[in-house]
Amino acid sequence: MLLNDVAALNRRLQHNHFQQWLGLTAVDAQPGEVELHVPWRQETESSHDGHFVHGGILAALIDTAAALAIRTIIDRSVRTLDMRVDYHAAARGALSVRGKVIKAGRTIATSEAWVYNADGVLAASGRAAFFFLASPDP
Amino acid sequence: MLLNDVAALNRRLQHNHFQQWLGLTAVDAQPGEVELHVPWRQETESSHDGHFVHGGILAALIDTAAALAIRTIIDRSVRTLDMRVDYHAAARGALSVRGKVIKAGRTIATSEAWVYNADGVLAASGRAAFFFLASPDP
């Protein structure tokens, strides 16, 4: 099943423990693009005083949004092969992440994602390569 | 302060909300190398049935171990500039992650990290570049 609307994306996010713990919700879906809302939670912060979201959390957001962007146009389960994340500015509070397909081939797709602070500052961005699993996604 | 023994590393891990939530503990420290133990917790899993640890968690482990490896030899706070993660096999249950410095310059260092399942299978690996902050780490 294609995950090409907000409702389908949100049902999928509910089937993933970590994404559920992060409290991710889809707020936009276009062909090849998704946007997720990321609420603040203290356990995701990197220090007791600085109030930055941990870089590993930002990587998880990029992985998730990049994968779901592919699922808006490809009806196959995908597995992340590799990912690059660039950190641009401190991430604080509630965030948004936008994923977008760069290129989808027959067995591999590449997509990118952009994490923003609430004030629109780009906190992190990255790209990942995904492999399509043989069976269509249930 | 250099974090060049297991006790110093574990004190540092306690000052980070997300690393504390992950339950990370240092189990080895050598000059330019660290090893962390990662207990299993259900919230880090990627699906309700597959019991895989989420790729974003593996990225967080690589970021953390790669950064701490630098802190065994460099007495400066470091900020992650960018990271690459490769996913090799499903990660399940308790894990270990080993970080190792590739090259430390005057303001930038690069290190790598390797995430293993309890049976020794390599689940993920990666590398990251770090920038040294101006002030010595408190």
Place this chain on the structure above:
Amino acid sequence: MLLNDVAALNRRLQHNHFQQWLGLTAVDAQPGEVELHVPWRQETESSHDGHFVHGGILAALIDTAAALAIRTIIDRSVRTLDMRVDYHAAARGALSVRGKVIKAGRTIATSEAWVYNADGVLAASGRAAFFFLASPDP
């Protein structure tokens, strides 16, 4: 000196043996963006029969365009810290590469670049992080 027009970019490309050998010429310059033309030459190909441009050449194009995009807005020499390249389709014949700044900070900038075949097919894309050298560029 900022390299913020096609003439300044082309003068700079002439001061680099490898970029000169590649025959690169700037064809567009905007604040934070450049486009280069890449003529075909047989020595850049990957095999004697397939007529693909070698992936290392595409990496060189991405590195070059990503660096020059920064030089349109930052008057400092830059050194590449690291780069990621994704290969999407075979590159053949004359190519174009477009570089664009993602984020420029005080000492580090990140930019991306996109390599196209003459028919507009995306052959490769990537991103790189750059460090600003202390002295202004002569």
Place this chain on the structure above:
Amino acid sequence: MLLNDVAALNRRLQHNHFQQWLGLTAVDAQPGEVELHVPWRQETESSHDGHFVHGGILAALIDTAAALAIRTIIDRSVRTLDMRVDYHAAARGALSVRGKVIKAGRTIATSEAWVYNADGVLAASGRAAFFFLASPDP
């Protein structure tokens, strides 16, 4: 055919225009590992005065050595999916590059490579993911 000795690797390097132009020769082959010698040539330098080898050339070396390392143990043509390169120090003169397999799966393999100056200084390192083409390599 596996390329599991120096002679087989050198025959393969001869079938690639760009690798031939670079003058690459295999000097060591182990299961999952290769080492190549890289002669100096002026056209690969980055500037008219600094005498640094261009970062794109180092990327080409990493791509080539990482791919050939796989070919010592996998009898399939491989295509580079993506690559990361880290630049550690200026590369000057004749170089050597050593490639090593990180993990080989059924359709994807990841390997790393390390570029050294003649004095043993690590100039660059990186890793790449490769896809196995369907047909065995002729």
